[in-house]
Amino acid sequence: MKLLEARGISIRFGEREILNDIHFNLGKGELIGLIGPNGCGKTSLLRTLAGLLPTKAQQLAILGQDLAAWNPQHLAQKLAYLPQGNTSHWAVSVETLVMLGRLPHRKAWAARSQTDKDIVQQALQACDVAQFATRTVDTLSGGERARVFLARALAVQPALLLADEPIAGLDLGHQLDVMEKFRSLSNAGMGIVTVIHDLTLAMRYCDKLVMLGGHRIIAEGIPKQVLTAENLAQCFHITAHMGAIEEIDYLIPLATLKH
């Protein structure tokens, strides 16, 4: 069964066309990287896939069921969306914030159960943030913050995770940590779509890449097939050097192309 299946999605904001006729599939245990230049519609596509933007009937199926047929709360139990920026409007404690991930699993008036607490504890440990569970979010560094918000998404125990630039602004070590975490989650069966700008990490960790540009998908498939010189030129207007060290591929941008 496909976790996500999009058939011909088009997104417009008023007169402005963002994306046109996008087809997209995500299978169980797959980690897909969404790449493309700024403003190409990556975030819009991710939000659409999360069911946050309106789609036409039969255009988007999540876990084999059409979006319209989903009860919002049930969908929220299966799908976690991690927006860009890791915003917390109030200075709540880390534990409280991560506990928010349990909201879809609790009834309207139900208090948090022992199971909820255990799952939150697991999520905190999995993201290596258990040691500052009682600290408030506003006292965290950027790296700590990113891990806490990931823990929040994991506390949902979703079947699929849609993450918007989860490693933006992190130092190299934390970038690796998060991508490793994604890899192990997808190995355990979770389907993950992540917007990512670092093409070396994208190449290294993602099963598939989807390259967006000019309102459409330029290329998709396994990373090496997508990140060709022509595609990079067309999508990012760059030339790049690609190589490998100890079987790890890398990509270094060399120059921008002037038309």
Add this chain to the structure above:
Amino acid sequence: MPAFFQWLDGVLCAAKKVVVQCSPSYLVLIGVLLSCTAQAKPQKVVSINLCTDQLLLLLADKPVIQSLSYLASRDDISALAHEAVGIRKNHGLAEEIMLMQPDLILAGTFTSRPTVFLLKRLDFNIIEVPVARSFADIRHNIAMIAKALHEEQRGEQLIQAFDTRLALALATQVPQPPVAVFYRENSYTTGGNTLAHTILEAAGFRNLAAEMGISGSGHLPLEALITQHPDIIISGRKRSPHGSVATAAFQHPAFQAFKTQTTMVTISDPLWICGTPLVLDAVENLLKVRLQLAATQQTTGQPTP
């Protein structure tokens, strides 16, 4: 919460029963009869409104008056401030009035609404006296309060004296009544359908504001005042010697210049505010002004240019 109120109701009912059972039943019966038919003359009367204060002072014996409003002894607004000295004052709060245990409360129809409704709810004998806009209203209000006080005869006398005095004033009519206007702080004027208008007409003046279509209180632009050129301008008594924003219009150069071409009249405020027989003082004062005006016009032949 509802349970609490049920309990409260229960307590209240029980308390009532205790009272009834403790007193000999015939006494209660007489008491009920007395209070129901309300034959007894009120012995403790409280007024919470400036105007009812004055009517009460005119109609009741002093010992009967339990309390007057705190405005009653202010001589800048009450025509009977002097009479009110020495009588207990109230601020129109239900609690302080209840404690006086009055058997009659006089209130106005506008002020202290929540208090009036609450006192009514608590079964106090309260009458609401409307604002008087005409001489008929004054007669009506006097009769209304006199009846409540069981002083019908006194009320009757007061009305008769009022009518006699009024008739005398009305008898001195002259053709071509001069035009007057009220002009006060904040360019405030008084048009038709007001007590002041009634007073003005009785004294044989035309009310400029009413003729300009103002009903009730309104604002008269300085410009309109000057273009309409009334024969007399009536202002209230000056309150603050240092002036204020409200009196700015009086300091205006245009007004100062215009003042010399017309007659300025000052009439003490308390005489206008409330509908009591004392409004006739205002009528008579204005009548004097009109007669003076007529005398000047006769000597000069024409009204002042």
Add this chain to the structure above:
Amino acid sequence: MIKMARPGLFSILFISTLLAFLGSVVVGSSYVGGRELLTVLSGTADQTTRLILLEIRLPRALLGLMIGMTLGLGGAVLQGFLRNPLAEPGLIGVTSAASLGAVLTIYSGLSALFALALPIGGITGALLAVLLIQLLAGNNSSTLRLILAGVAVTSFASALTSLVLNLASNPFIALEIMFWLMGSLADRSFEHVWLSAPFMLLGWCLLLLQGKALDALTLGEEAAQSLGFNLNHIRTYIVIGIALSVGAATAVAGAIGFIGLVVPHLLRRWVAHKPSSLLLASGLGGACLTLLADIAVRILSTGTELKLGVVTALIGAPFFLLLIMKTQKELQ
């Protein structure tokens, strides 16, 4: 530490509110006080004492409690929903619309006919405001649009209130309107309690039910939506809840400012900034503060009673400034 603090906070708030409520029953312009309260409870009080305590002070205290609760809760809900600590219950226009409705009954003379005319006018005004806001904000979850709609309704209603004052042909009416606009609980009766209580209770239910959605909104609108919350529904519930409760509160007591702004602000740190925990705490805090302010009104007044709205603003404004200065220092 946080877990220990919370039950403590609620008991403190609960006990203070209870004491303030008792204080509100015991303190008044007359001698009637604590000892008389005992005689009433034991059923041996005389008629006057009973009436003063049960018919004048008790409804006043109950209204203080309910209105304070409404303002505290409403403020906490709106601050949570808009994620803005400067939001207050009047922001969406309900207070000014209710004031307008009430003022119109004074102007038209309806309020002189029966006691409930004025509060009914106020509630009608508040409900019309909701319709207008829903119409203006539309089926759009954007909070900015809600705020703009609120500002529009507020300024329009205030303008109309000024117009009514402007047109009042009788100085007595103008004075009455001015006094009413200042907000007061003086001499309200059980009629007012019965009229406003159902609206306030219904409003509270709608607002208290939004606790989890407000928690989810900590993460922003998208994340809250992805947690299964329909923001359009939540906005509608909140707008209706505020209109019912705050509208009814304004209808019986006039506009009482600052409680809904200051109380959530003050208590937020004590509930570890969690929006859902703030709701009840802020409600109780609002009730306590309103009751205390209403007691202050009676103690401070010699002669003419001060207006409650004036006192809350006098206490609230400097206090609020202090709070802002303190938070600024913490940020630096």
